[in-house]
Amino acid sequence: xxxxxxxxxxxxxxxxxxxxxxxTRGGLRIFLGAAxxxxxxxxxxxxxxxxxxxxxxxxxxxIESHGREETEKLCAGIERxxxxxxxxxxxxxxxxxxxxxxxxxPKVVLVDELAHRNIPGGRHARRYQDIEELLxxxxxxxxTLNVQHIESLNDAVARITGIRMRETVPDALIKGAxxxxxxxxxxxxxxxxxxxxxxxxxxxxRAALEGFFSVTNLTALRELALQTMAERIDSDVRDVMGAxxxxxxxxxxxxxxxxxxxxxxxxTLVRAAHRMAEHxxxxxxxxxxxxxxxxxxxxxxxxxxxxxxxRLGGEVVxxxxxxxxxxxxxxxxxxxxxxxxxxxxxxxGWRFWHRSLGRRLLREARAFDLLVVADDSxxxxxxxxxxxLSPLQRQEWLAPILVMGAxxxxxxVMDQVLALANLSLxxxxxxLVTATVSGTRAAMISAVxxxxxxxxxxxxxxxxxxxxxRDQLLTVFFFFVVAMIGGQLAGRARRQLIALRxxxxxxxxxxxxxxxxxxxxxxxxxxxxxxxxxxxxxxxPAVYLAREAGDETLQVLAVHPSxxxxxxxxRQAADWTWHHQRPSGHGSQTLAGQRWRFIALxxxxxxxxxxxxxxxxxxxxxxxxxxxxxxxxISQLGMALARTRLVSDLGAARLAEENERLRSALLSxxxxxxxxxxxxxxxxxxxxxxxDGQLSMQDKQELLDGVLSESERxxxxxxxxxxxxxxxxxxxxxxxxxxxxxxxxxxxxxxxRAALNGITLVRDWPEDLPLLxxxxxxxxxxxxxxxxxxxxxxxxxGRIVIxxxxxxxxxxxxxxxxxxxxxxALREQVFDMFFTGGEGDRGRHGSxxxxxxxxxMVGAHGGSINAEANPDGHGTCIVIxxxxxxxxxxxxxxxxxxxxxxERKPADEREPLDERKPLExxxxxxxx
Numbered sequence: 001x002x003x004x005x006x007x008x009x010x011x012x013x014x015x016x017x018x019x020x021x022x023x024t025r026g027g028l029r030i031f032l033g034a035a036x037x038x039x040x041x042x043x044x045x046x047x048x049x050x051x052x053x054x055x056x057x058x059x060x061x062x063i064e065s066h067g068r069e070e071t072e073k074l075c076a077g078i079e080r081x082x083x084x085x086x087x088x089x090x091x092x093x094x095x096x097x098x099x100x101x102x103x104x105x106p107k108v109v110l111v112d113e114l115a116h117r118n119i120p121g122g123r124h125a126r127r128y129q130d131i132e133e134l135l136x137x138x139x140x141x142x143x144t145l146n147v148q149h150i151e152s153l154n155d156a157v158a159r160i161t162g163i164r165m166r167e168t169v170p171d172a173l174i175k176g177a178x179x180x181x182x183x184x185x186x187x188x189x190x191x192x193x194x195x196x197x198x199x200x201x202x203x204x205x206r207a208a209l210e211g212f213f214s215v216t217n218l219t220a221l222r223e224l225a226l227q228t229m230a231e232r233i234d235s236d237v238r239d240v241m242g243a244x245x246x247x248x249x250x251x252x253x254x255x256x257x258x259x260x261x262x263x264x265x266x267x268t269l270v271r272a273a274h275r276m277a278e279h280x281x282x283x284x285x286x287x288x289x290x291x292x293x294x295x296x297x298x299x300x301x302x303x304x305x306x307x308x309x310x311r312l313g314g315e316v317v318x319x320x321x322x323x324x325x326x327x328x329x330x331x332x333x334x335x336x337x338x339x340x341x342x343x344x345x346x347x348x349g350w351r352f353w354h355r356s357l358g359r360r361l362l363r364e365a366r367a368f369d370l371l372v373v374a375d376d377s378x379x380x381x382x383x384x385x386x387x388x389l390s391p392l393q394r395q396e397w398l399a400p401i402l403v404m405g406a407x408x409x410x411x412x413v414m415d416q417v418l419a420l421a422n423l424s425l426x427x428x429x430x431x432l433v434t435a436t437v438s439g440t441r442a443a444m445i446s447a448v449x450x451x452x453x454x455x456x457x458x459x460x461x462x463x464x465x466x467x468x469x470r471d472q473l474l475t476v477f478f479f480f481v482v483a484m485i486g487g488q489l490a491g492r493a494r495r496q497l498i499a500l501r502x503x504x505x506x507x508x509x510x511x512x513x514x515x516x517x518x519x520x521x522x523x524x525x526x527x528x529x530x531x532x533x534x535x536x537x538x539x540x541p542a543v544y545l546a547r548e549a550g551d552e553t554l555q556v557l558a559v560h561p562s563x564x565x566x567x568x569x570x571r572q573a574a575d576w577t578w579h580h581q582r583p584s585g586h587g588s589q590t591l592a593g594q595r596w597r598f599i600a601l602x603x604x605x606x607x608x609x610x611x612x613x614x615x616x617x618x619x620x621x622x623x624x625x626x627x628x629x630x631x632x633x634i635s636q637l638g639m640a641l642a643r644t645r646l647v648s649d650l651g652a653a654r655l656a657e658e659n660e661r662l663r664s665a666l667l668s669x670x671x672x673x674x675x676x677x678x679x680x681x682x683x684x685x686x687x688x689x690x691x692d693g694q695l696s697m698q699d700k701q702e703l704l705d706g707v708l709s710e711s712e713r714x715x716x717x718x719x720x721x722x723x724x725x726x727x728x729x730x731x732x733x734x735x736x737x738x739x740x741x742x743x744x745x746x747x748x749x750x751x752x753r754a755a756l757n758g759i760t761l762v763r764d765w766p767e768d769l770p771l772l773x774x775x776x777x778x779x780x781x782x783x784x785x786x787x788x789x790x791x792x793x794x795x796x797x798g799r800i801v802i803x804x805x806x807x808x809x810x811x812x813x814x815x816x817x818x819x820x821x822x823x824x825a826l827r828e829q830v831f832d833m834f835f836t837g838g839e840g841d842r843g844r845h846g847s848x849x850x851x852x853x854x855x856x857m858v859g860a861h862g863g864s865i866n867a868e869a870n871p872d873g874h875g876t877c878i879v880i881x882x883x884x885x886x887x888x889x890x891x892x893x894x895x896x897x898x899x900x901x902x903e904r905k906p907a908d909e910r911e912p913l914d915e916r917k918p919l920e921x922x923x924x925x926x927x928x
């Protein structure tokens with residue numbers, strides 16, 4: 001409920017809560033300037049020095065003096081915390097130490113340059129994030145900021161200076177600041193300081209004077225700084241008024257509020273408000289109070305007024321409410337509007353009890369300046385008597401006649417049963433029914449008709465409007481009054497119910513639209529969802545146009561309903577909207593003589609597409625809030641498109657980053673795992689050639705063994721690369737055969753005989769293991785990679801255990817070592833390509849391809865491989881699951897045409913190892 005100016009004011013709960021939240025955390029004070037060099041740091045240090053002299057606990061967190069002696073002198077006498085060193089690209093930097101301030105916990109800390117980007121390696125990427133943590137800890141912070149670093153002004157600064165700032169600060173942080181001090185210098189004074197070398201060194205100063213520090217740029221930035229301070233002061237005034245319950249408005253800054261009536265004269269009112277605002281240099285806003293009685297003609301007028309306000313740079317607000325004056329004054333007080341502008345309005349005619357808006361505002365808005373704008377355009381309009389009734393007005397006449405006819409029939413039937421006074425309830429019920437069905441005006445007509453019918457048919461003398469009895473006269477009079485009041489209340493309840501239903505339906509649709517857009521995985525789905533929703537809600541065709549990559553013409557990417565075709569005029573309007581990023585077509589000021597309206601979807605000055613709506617096809621007048629609905633839907637569609645584009649760009653960036661990481665890892669791996677064995681081979685071959693006569697047979701044999709060993713190592717690595725390439729391209733063919741696990745392990749161990757020197761091998765599996773239906777060479781290579789990986793990580797004199805057992809329909813192979821183990825967080829990453837546990841290929845653990853190839857080869861057989869910790873907590877266990885096949889099924893299908901396993905030789909033609917005893921211990925390879 002609104003209040004009058006005579007009622008005592010109460011504090012605004014929201015303002016009190018905002019004040020309380022600011023008091024529960026540290027306070028931020030910003031020294032704001034229009035450009036570097038105006039003296040922000042100087043003013044902050046001078047103020048801090050005065051406070052320190054008064055005994056206040058203030059420390060210096062970081063001060064960017066840029067070598068200026070006068071700034072360093074002001075730091076004397078103030079406690080200064082040490083900076084923390086950080087290395088970046090081979091250079092040493094000193095950064096703000098956040099943890100040191102948190103430990104010291106002073107009352108106030110000075111942190112210069114709020115928009116600073118931190119050197120990588122700290123807790124936060126930006127300095128304002130450090131400050132937010134300090135504020136959350138209850139520490140007051142003083143800082144400096146230039147106006148060009150405010151995020152919301154980034155585009156404006158770029159247009160003014162031609163330079164886009166990369167380091168910006170969120171507006172929310174500035175809005176939450178407890179104090180903002182404006183530090184100002186005229187452009188001439190600042191340029192003079194620059195020439196004197198008091199801002200930059202001479203080389204930088206000359207470049208700055210030729211670019212950023214021009215008089216025009218500094219003047220414009222100074223205006224932005226003054227506007228920022230004015231808006232902050234205005235916000236502080238409103239907060240103080242709300243927290244203290246002060247009745248507004250306070251005339252600290254003129255503001256104009258225009259009251260729209262939904263009539264044609266609103267256009268004159270809006271233009272007058274724009275001219276006055278431009279003349280006074282103030283802001284203005286238009287508001288319409290929606291009582292639910294807005295006619296179709298009024299909706300059209302409001303839509304035209306909203307378009308005009310948008311073109312003139314104003315803002316329009318629609319507020320629901322039944323008490324127009326009270327809602328208008330409450331809004332004006334809350335936003336500290338000082339001047340109310342209204343139209344003269346029309347005479348009320350027979351509704352003599354309705355006072356005009358101007359008369360009611362003169363009585364109730366004593367604290368506001370009231371301006372009534374004249375409108376001479378009504379002289380050219382046709383008279384009210386010449387206008388025909390609209391379909392809605394006919395319905396308002398028809399409903400009372402039908403309901404009153406039914407009420408008369410019912411009253412005539414009950415005339416002999418009920419008393420005269422009780423018969424009035426029948427007609428009163430009819431009035432309420434009419435109000436519920438057709439609204440307030442129909443209820444008023446029903447009230448008049450019911451009073452006449454009641455008097456004519458049921459009061460003495462009957463069939464006459466004359467009344468001879470005083471009590472009957474009072475009965476008819478009070479019945480008429482009650483019918484009028486009841487009709488008004490019922491009609492108002494109906495309007496409120498209709499408004500609530502419409503609001504609920506619109507909210508539900510917007511929620512469904514938002515959910516559908518959020519669930520859309522790509523831009524095609526977003527476009528289709530948005531166009532379909534617009535077409536269904538507005539009941540007009542809708543299209544989406546954009547330019548494909550490398551295309552110079554707009555293409556229709558989504559349309560609903562299907563089959564809609566744009567003519568040449570419509571495409572011309574769409575092209576104009578694409579280039580100028582402004583609406584065109586129906587209802588706009590450009591190419592308005594057509595059925596289509598085109599609206600641009602823009603994201604930070606980048607156009608995403610153009611939406612076309614055939615608003616000229618609407619047969620009925622559009623609702624007054626259609627423009628708001630269109631703007632809301634278009635805005636949500638644009639945000640969804642921007643989201644999907646960012647997701648796509650992020651995916652591409654991640655892919656590029658992953659490709660770059662793989663490329664770097666591959667180059668590093670190749671440079672190590674290829675060059676190392678090649679160097680050994682070249683060295684051994686060179687020694688055999690140059691020292692042939694000086695070497696004994698034993699030395700020659702050792703060199704030849706080294707050449708052979710390194711050649712085999714090089715061969716395995718190249719084979720791994722080839723296998724990984726075939727796995728990645730899907731060209732690996734699986735040629736299965738029946739084989740025993742013992743044959744596969746014997747062949748793998750034979751290939752690793754030299755690498756097993758000094759390693760104890762233990763094999764543990766039952767003799768009755770079923771046969772495996774696998775590709776023998778691929779699975780042998782997988783076992784070679786796993787065992788070789790275990791050998792690399794095993795300590796000297798270590799032990800490797802190979803176990804196997806059947807589990808339902810799978811054979812489980814466990815290969816355990818006694819190495820350092822794999823942290824749980826890295827047990828899945830070890831199967832990625834080129835993952836080497838952080839050492840890269842400079843370590844002794846290889847290229848990181850072995851386990852990745854194992855996963856691909858085992859997965860090609862329908863199995864799985866993963867890493868686990870050993871039960872005793874030491875080392876790693878690689879677990880391989882291989883599915884078991886029923887040999888009888890394959891034999892029945894004619895697939896068992898291979899040799900028997902006992903007739904098949906191992907893949908490696910060398911003699912298999914004896915499974916009954918461990919390998920002989922030999923000296924490690926590096927001791928030979």
